[in-house]
Amino acid sequence: MSNYNNEMVEKFRGNFLKEVEANVEEGDWVKMCMQCGVCSGSCPLGPHWEHPPQEIFMLIRANKREEVLNSSSMWMCTSCYNCIARCPRGLPITHIMHGLATYAKRLGLAPKQQATAKFAQLFWDNLVKTGRVNELKLGLSLYFMNGIGEGIKTSLKMKDIGLGMLKTKRMSPMEMLGGHGCKDAKGLHAILKKAKEIEEAKIGIHGA
Amino acid sequence: MADAKIGAYICKGCGLGERLETKQLVTIATREGKAGVAKEHDFLCSAAGVEMIQNDINNEGVNRVVIAACSRRAKTEAFAFDGEITLSRVNLREGVIWVRPDTDEARETTEEMAADYVRMGCAEAKYMTPPASAQEKGSNNHLLVVGGGMSGMTAAIEAAKAGYPVTIVEKTGALGGAAANFYKRIPDRSPYAEPMDTGIDAMIKTIEADAKISVKLNSTITKTSGAPGSFSADITTESGATSTENFGAIIMASGFKSYDMNLLPELGGGKSPDVVDQMGLEKLAKAANGGAIKRPSDGREIKKVIFVQCAGQRSEKEGHLSYCSGHCCSTSIKQAMYFKDQNPDIETDILFTDLRTPGAPGEDFYRSGQEKGITFRKGVVSDVSPAGGSLKVKFKDLILNEEISDEADLVVLATGQVANAGVDIEAVKQDEPGEWKVNADSILNMNYRQGKDLPHLKHGFNDSHFICFPYETRRTGIYTCGPVRRPMDIQQAIEDATGAALKAIQAMENAQLGRAAHPRSGDLSYPSFRKEGCTQCKRCTVECPFGAIDEDERRYPVFNESRCRRCGTCMGACPVRVISFENYSVETVGQQLKAVDMPDEFSEKPRILVLACENDAYPALDMAAQQGMQYSAFTRVIPVRCLGSVNTIWITDALNSGYDGAILMGCQKGDNYQCHFVKGSELAHMRMSKIDDTLKTLNLEQERVATYEVAITDIKRAPQLIEDMAATIEKIGMSPFKF
Numbered sequence: 049m050s051n052y053n054n055e056m057v058e059k060f061r062g063n064f065l066k067e068v069e070a071n072v073e074e075g076d077w078v079k080m081c082m083q084c085g086v087c088s089g090s091c092p093l094g095p096h097w098e099h100p101p102q103e104i105f106m107l108i109r110a111n112k113r114e115e116v117l118n119s120s121s122m123w124m125c126t127s128c129y130n131c132i133a134r135c136p137r138g139l140p141i142t143h144i145m146h147g148l149a150t151y152a153k154r155l156g157l158a159p160k161q162q163a164t165a166k167f168a169q170l171f172w173d174n175l176v177k178t179g180r181v182n183e184l185k186l187g188l189s190l191y192f193m194n195g196i197g198e199g200i201k202t203s204l205k206m207k208d209i210g211l212g213m214l215k216t217k218r219m220s221p222m223e224m225l226g227g228h229g230c231k232d233a234k235g236l237h238a239i240l241k242k243a244k245e246i247e248e249a250k251i252g253i254h255g256a
Numbered sequence: 257m258a259d260a261k262i263g264a265y266i267c268k269g270c271g272l273g274e275r276l277e278t279k280q281l282v283t284i285a286t287r288e289g290k291a292g293v294a295k296e297h298d299f300l301c302s303a304a305g306v307e308m309i310q311n312d313i314n315n316e317g318v319n320r321v322v323i324a325a326c327s328r329r330a331k332t333e334a335f336a337f338d339g340e341i342t343l344s345r346v347n348l349r350e351g352v353i354w355v356r357p358d359t360d361e362a363r364e365t366t367e368e369m370a371a372d373y374v375r376m377g378c379a380e381a382k383y384m385t386p387p388a389s390a391q392e393k394g395s396n397n398h399l400l401v402v403g404g405g406m407s408g409m410t411a412a413i414e415a416a417k418a419g420y421p422v423t424i425v426e427k428t429g430a431l432g433g434a435a436a437n438f439y440k441r442i443p444d445r446s447p448y449a450e451p452m453d454t455g456i457d458a459m460i461k462t463i464e465a466d467a468k469i470s471v472k473l474n475s476t477i478t479k480t481s482g483a484p485g486s487f488s489a490d491i492t493t494e495s496g497a498t499s500t501e502n503f504g505a506i507i508m509a510s511g512f513k514s515y516d517m518n519l520l521p522e523l524g525g526g527k528s529p530d531v532v533d534q535m536g537l538e539k540l541a542k543a544a545n546g547g548a549i550k551r552p553s554d555g556r557e558i559k560k561v562i563f564v565q566c567a568g569q570r571s572e573k574e575g576h577l578s579y580c581s582g583h584c585c586s587t588s589i590k591q592a593m594y595f596k597d598q599n600p601d602i603e604t605d606i607l608f609t610d611l612r613t614p615g616a617p618g619e620d621f622y623r624s625g626q627e628k629g630i631t632f633r634k635g636v637v638s639d640v641s642p643a644g645g646s647l648k649v650k651f652k653d654l655i656l657n658e659e660i661s662d663e664a665d666l667v668v669l670a671t672g673q674v675a676n677a678g679v680d681i682e683a684v685k686q687d688e689p690g691e692w693k694v695n696a697d698s699i700l701n702m703n704y705r706q707g708k709d710l711p712h713l714k715h716g717f718n719d720s721h722f723i724c725f726p727y728e729t730r731r732t733g734i735y736t737c738g739p740v741r742r743p744m745d746i747q748q749a750i751e752d753a754t755g756a757a758l759k760a761i762q763a764m765e766n767a768q769l770g771r772a773a774h775p776r777s778g779d780l781s782y783p784s785f786r787k788e789g790c791t792q793c794k795r796c797t798v799e800c801p802f803g804a805i806d807e808d809e810r811r812y813p814v815f816n817e818s819r820c821r822r823c824g825t826c827m828g829a830c831p832v833r834v835i836s837f838e839n840y841s842v843e844t845v846g847q848q849l850k851a852v853d854m855p856d857e858f859s860e861k862p863r864i865l866v867l868a869c870e871n872d873a874y875p876a877l878d879m880a881a882q883q884g885m886q887y888s889a890f891t892r893v894i895p896v897r898c899l900g901s902v903n904t905i906w907i908t909d910a911l912n913s914g915y916d917g918a919i920l921m922g923c924q925k926g927d928n929y930q931c932h933f934v935k936g937s938e939l940a941h942m943r944m945s946k947i948d949d950t951l952k953t954l955n956l957e958q959e960r961v962a963t964y965e966v967a968i969t970d971i972k973r974a975p976q977l978i979e980d981m982a983a984t985i986e987k988i989g990m991s992p993f994k995f
Contacts, residue, residue: 080623080626082626082632083655106633106653107656110633110653
């Protein structure tokens with residue numbers, strides 16, 4: 049468990065709602081939930097969630113910190129925005145879910161084997177390298193995300209599609225060699241570094 | 257009074273002239289209806305048409321006006337004539353041409369329908385006399401308000417503002433009632449975010465400064481008698497001194513008691529001083545007056561409060577209240593704010609199963625509570641018990657579906673409101689006449705035949721026609737307002753009291769003119785009875801929904817005209833038919849149904865009598881006509897004041913004179929009644945359930961008489977019920993009683 053996590057446990061001792069309000073994007077809204085359940089009923093992935101949004105909000109108010117932050121629930125959100133459109137209290141539920149996921153990850157509490165979390169990291173790492181997504185590399189890293197054996201199996205299954213894409217020039221094998229990037233990758237890295245500094249200062253991360 | 261002279265006027269407007277042989281109708285009115293004057297007119301409700309009739313009243317001695325035109329519910333302003341006359345309306349438009357197809361085949365039966373209605377109108381006119389106002393007129397316009405709480409004070413201030421003198425009688429030693437103990441109240445104005453001042457002190461000052469309002473503290477009512485405009489009340493002080501005063505109307509605002517939390521030991525009621533009900537918390541908050549509220553047991557600082565909603569209410573358990581008191585969710589939010597506003601770090605959890613904050617501002621107030629950081633948890637509390645200097649609260653969280661054990665320094669139980677509605681007159685035995693005694697549990701101690709207090713409806717609240725006419729009770733001139741009527745908060749009680757004050761003023765003014773109060777407001781007719789014929793059976797005194805009829809020592813009915821609402825329930829009840837109104841009697845209806853031309857058994861023209869309540873069923877039939885719906889041409893509809901006024905003799909007479917079927921249409925009865933006269937429809941249904949004997953004696957099928965509850969919105973259903981009867985008659989055949 050990270051230092052940052054310990055720090056936050058110490059700081060908000062026993063009041064998870066306040067912690068969420070301070071550290072999670074749109075966390076201020078959590079207290080306004082009136083437990084009608086429209087969000088849970090509207091979520092296309094609702095039945096697959098460990099805790100639907102309504103329960104997440106109740107868990108936060110009931111001080112169940114570990115249960116919320118360790119949950120895979122927020123990672124199930126596909127950003128369809130059904131819940132936001134329908135929430136009678138106007139809670140930005142989608143944003144709160146992403147905010148909670150981000151916060152859990154930052155604390156080092158996000159579930160380790162969660163597919164969405166894993167892919168999100170792969171996507172981010174791929175993107176920031178050159179400033180452009182390298183689809184060939186991203187695709188392959190997705191195939192091999194869960195080990196070599198599964199990677200080879202998936203690659204073979206997809207080979208006809210891959211060859212077809214090569215033939216119609218939708219994919220270039222040359223992308224394997226570094227690939228193309230944005231005009232000023234260095235500048236982008238500087239921007240992202242600064243953004244990270246600002247954000248961490250805001251929520252009080254010291255040497256995470 | 258001058259001899260009766262019928263003037264029958266047939267309108268040719270609105271298509272009546274094209275569809276009907278109006279000349280023929282004039283002949284029928286003259287020959288069969290014995291009308292002294294009978295005329296047709298192209299446009300009867302025009303200035304010229306009205307002038308023609310008024311001219312006949314003034315110069316020709318016409319005093320029984322029969323208008324054969326549109327429904328009695330249309331053009332009432334046009335057909336309001338000067339002079340001592342009666343008015344009969346023959347419904348040729350909504351009742352005949354609009355419900356019949358304009359075809360050659362239908363022409364004959366439509367014509368017969370119109371002719372019958374003209375005969376009926378003339379028959380009714382013949383047996384009516386112009387109503388004079390009641391002889392019994394009260395001229396007192398002094399209002400008595402029983403109860404000096406929020407509702408009572410509001411009613412007094414409102415009535416005084418309108419110029420009427422008021423006396424408030426309050427049982428305790430001070431004005432203010434329950435709300436006097438409140439620290440603050442739920443806000444009544446935008447942005448509905450903060451608890452606000454109750455305003456009680458200002459109201460008391462207003463009352464003290466108002467010369468029109470006198471206040472009698474430490475006093476109760478030990479006797480109420482009389483009628484609107486002439487009530488008399490004995491006001492007795494604690495020391496026993498009694499004064500008798502006269503009043504024009506009475507408002508009963510006796511309020512509520514909190515449900516006794518000692519009956520809820522499982523929720524900690526009575527087990528610890530740190531478990532309080534909402535009233536108890538108000539007292540603590542008022543004592544703290546904005547400072548920190550301390551624990552009652554040891555005066556320690558409070559860090560966590562748990563509010564338990566629906567404590568002993570909305571529960572079917574024995575001894576619990578089954579209803580929702582309506583205000584408690586908002587009240588708990590308000591009380592949690594007392595803590596949060598003083599110190600935001602105090603934890604305030606509201607445990608609810610269904611949070612309800614009625615009224616438009618309720619949602620804003622709820623939201624404000626959430627913004628202040630009040631925690632709302634959906635859960636059912638199973639146990640509250642003292643443990644180690646604090647309270648342990650066990651509950652099941654219904655969202656997370658788990659059993660939770662929590663601790664709190666203070667627990668507030670949201671118990672419900674129990675009405676101070678006096679004695680339940682249906683449960684308490686009546687005093688014999690001449691042996692009337694004061695009942696200490698009674699609020700009004702009325703000397704009425706039907707009991708000392710206003711009747712209850714459900715759950716011990718006073719019956720106040722909660723659906724259509726709030727404040728109206730079943731005792732004319734006596735109005736209820738506030739939580740004695742139904743559970744409510746301060747804002748609702750204020751609105752309620754204002755409404756009741758206006759109704760009371762209306763009743764006093766009507767009484768001075770000798771006119772009926774709601775719903776036949778302004779009616780001048782009143783019931784009279786032929787004492788020689790009376791058998792002292794007491795049905796009228798027992799069944800009058802408004803307790804208007806008392807009994808003398810010999811058990812003869814004593815009518816109190818000003819208390820009467822003119823529904824005619826007594827007339828329907830009377831087995832010897834000695835009760836009648838000037839313009840509405842056993843004869844006016846009985847002669848109408850006998851005036852119908854009865855075709856013989858082999859004509860294939862049955863006759864269906866419909867007795868329809870003029871308040872709901874008759875308008876429903878009118879509206880069906882307006883919407884182009886049709887029903888059988890063999891139908892003859894007679895409007896009645898209330899189904900309760902239907903005397904079974906009408907049904908017997910109808911069957912004896914050859915009607916093939918009879919339908920009675922009244923309002924919804926039971927606890928959710930819509931009957932304008934509360935009990936009329938119910939009584940009619942009860943009486944009609946016994947009509948089977950009559951049918952058996954006549955050797956007729958039971959299906960020939962049907963009684964229905966018809967709402968004003970049953971626009972499709974009402975004509976369908978008639979069609980159903982027509983189909984039934986086709987199946988079972990014509991009545992053999994045609995002569």
